[in-house]
Amino acid sequence: MKGLIQAFAAILVASLGCMYLASYLNSSQGYSGSNTLTIYNWGDYIDPDLLTKFQKETGITVIYQTFDSNEAMMTKVQQGGTTFDVAVPSEYAIDKMKQENLLLPIDHDRLPNLKHIDSRFLNLSFDKDNHYSIPYFWGTVGIIYNPELTPKDLVFDSWDDLWDPRLKNNLLLVDGAREVMGFGLNSLGYSLNDRKEEHLQEALRKLQKLTPNVKAIVGDEIKMLLANEEAAAGVVWSGDASEIMDENDKLDYVIPKEGSNVWFDNMVIPRTARNLDGAYKFMNFMLDPANAAQNAEYVGYSTPNKDAIPLLPEEISSDERFYPPEELTGRLEVYDNLGKRMLSHYNELFLEFKMHRK
Amino acid sequence: MAVRNRNFFLVPYVLWILLFVAAPIALTLYKSFFDVDGAFTLDNYVRFFTPVYLKMTLSSFWYAFLITLFSLLIAYPAAWLLTRTKHKQLWLLLIILPTWINLLLKVYAFLGIFGTYGAVNRSLEWLGIGAQQILFTDFSFVFVSVYIFIPFMILPIFNSLEELNPSLVFAARDLGASPWTTFRRVVFPLTLDGVKAGCQAVFIPALSLFMITRLVAGNRVITLGTAIEQHFLVTQDWGMGSTIAVFLIIVMVLIMFAAGKREVRR
Numbered sequence: 185m186k187g188l189i190q191a192f193a194a195i196l197v198a199s200l201g202c203m204y205l206a207s208y209l210n211s212s213q214g215y216s217g218s219n220t221l222t223i224y225n226w227g228d229y230i231d232p233d234l235l236t237k238f239q240k241e242t243g244i245t246v247i248y249q250t251f252d253s254n255e256a257m258m259t260k261v262q263q264g265g266t267t268f269d270v271a272v273p274s275e276y277a278i279d280k281m282k283q284e285n286l287l288l289p290i291d292h293d294r295l296p297n298l299k300h301i302d303s304r305f306l307n308l309s310f311d312k313d314n315h316y317s318i319p320y321f322w323g324t325v326g327i328i329y330n331p332e333l334t335p336k337d338l339v340f341d342s343w344d345d346l347w348d349p350r351l352k353n354n355l356l357l358v359d360g361a362r363e364v365m366g367f368g369l370n371s372l373g374y375s376l377n378d379r380k381e382e383h384l385q386e387a388l389r390k391l392q393k394l395t396p397n398v399k400a401i402v403g404d405e406i407k408m409l410l411a412n413e414e415a416a417a418g419v420v421w422s423g424d425a426s427e428i429m430d431e432n433d434k435l436d437y438v439i440p441k442e443g444s445n446v447w448f449d450n451m452v453i454p455r456t457a458r459n460l461d462g463a464y465k466f467m468n469f470m471l472d473p474a475n476a477a478q479n480a481e482y483v484g485y486s487t488p489n490k491d492a493i494p495l496l497p498e499e500i501s502s503d504e505r506f507y508p509p510e511e512l513t514g515r516l517e518v519y520d521n522l523g524k525r526m527l528s529h530y531n532e533l534f535l536e537f538k539m540h541r542k
Numbered sequence: 543m544a545v546r547n548r549n550f551f552l553v554p555y556v557l558w559i560l561l562f563v564a565a566p567i568a569l570t571l572y573k574s575f576f577d578v579d580g581a582f583t584l585d586n587y588v589r590f591f592t593p594v595y596l597k598m599t600l601s602s603f604w605y606a607f608l609i610t611l612f613s614l615l616i617a618y619p620a621a622w623l624l625t626r627t628k629h630k631q632l633w634l635l636l637i638i639l640p641t642w643i644n645l646l647l648k649v650y651a652f653l654g655i656f657g658t659y660g661a662v663n664r665s666l667e668w669l670g671i672g673a674q675q676i677l678f679t680d681f682s683f684v685f686v687s688v689y690i691f692i693p694f695m696i697l698p699i700f701n702s703l704e705e706l707n708p709s710l711v712f713a714a715r716d717l718g719a720s721p722w723t724t725f726r727r728v729v730f731p732l733t734l735d736g737v738k739a740g741c742q743a744v745f746i747p748a749l750s751l752f753m754i755t756r757l758v759a760g761n762r763v764i765t766l767g768t769a770i771e772q773h774f775l776v777t778q779d780w781g782m783g784s785t786i787a788v789f790l791i792i793v794m795v796l797i798m799f800a801a802g803k804r805e806v807r808r
Contacts, residue, residue, distance in 0.1 A: 255775070356760075359761060361777075399760060400677075400678040400759075400761065400762065401756075401761035401762075402756060402761070403756060405653065405757060409653075409657075412657060412659060413659070414658050414677070524778060525577075525579065528777040531773075531776060535594060535769060536594050538761050538764050539594070539597060
């Protein structure tokens, strides 16, 4: 027993010592000082050359950390252990973080390059007047299909093409209530933020008719499955679509004409920020058209920077799959925050759709 | 002094049970009485008895039953064979070995094996049967689940078979019982405890499976586990998620009680 207690005491002392040493090292290296900037972004979501360039231009040392889900990112910011200066959440997460007071307001006067952002992507429902967030990348939800495996006359310019009986058991859907309910509503001509019970029930009934065509409803695996030609078509986010097409160039991506969802990943300053000056410098740096173009070319997502588009190679900027014409973007909608109760209801309807048997 | 000392040694266990057994159950129960907005309500329990959740409960039980049944059918002969082998410990180790590999990794491997262009379909094509859809079917779901749970079924049965006194079997045979009668009247009743323990170890976790339902069954199989996961991670309707969890806890207690009671009667 005595030995045990001694062992415990020794471990306790050792770990306290380690903690002290870590905090000493951090402060001596200036990790919490003004000369470093901690950026919290999705994995593989920035051109590393840009980080080097930024460090050279400003003399600020960048600590770059990555997350793989909005929820994980929010939890870390909430705990406040790390001093994140800039983070890049998706729009619904921004709305949540705003409500939980996890964000600092952004002073537009300190971002002269904000003028390069296309006005279509500013002042949206999740962040009026962009008080808290600045667009980083955007994308859509659409249909990816393999022309070799689908009937010739199906070009998926309409959501209704998914219901074609020839696609029996050949369709993959992404496992998201908003996405699936959203295209159900869109295919009927309703808004994907519709709250009317009869419209939602109508969408559910229509989706249940889709069941014979649905092979599976999956998460991230959808990228691998579609690239391996496990199914002929799928409903995916444009970001995933560009990754799938990198793997397998036979596939093609379409945004149906009835409209769809448009999503954003925006830069924000979390409450944990210590180096505000550096955060503004970084955001302004990323808003510079040349940098934005370089980043968009590297990552492969759509940039909201209208002055960056002419700087992109022709084959990217003229690609209507990722830079759709304005008449189509007019029909794209951002997901409104439906409130917990409505979101729960959407989810229950989605569960009901999933349980519907062939 | 001696008594005080004994109590002192109990402290870690009591703390453990309070913190990691009692507190989570109490919290789950507490949470189940609140709706999404944090207001007190009994509505979650009413909602549980709507067709959506009842259907889900039924299908959860049906699949858990299938998984347990097939695990038992495979595990019992396997355990029996194990007791007859020379290098028991080695074979046992080989059976336990897959449990050292991460569950998710094993499930992902099946995505490749069962895929349209996977190993199984390629062999089927070579045999002239032609490619079948294996992934995202009931078959693949039950198969992968059985594969994952089988060590938990084999171990208790193997142990009870090991404890079985062989002279009882010899006696039965000497007294003229056929091999089948010996098994039915002597071996099986004496290993029933192992079978029960194995069934509990498989049925209860099988009720709340969730990752496999998405990865291998492509959400064509919806269990209560899937619903709990969704309510906690997506809708943030912790109340409803907790209600389903409370229901599962009650069912599990009932199952354990039912399995234990027969022992008393005997």
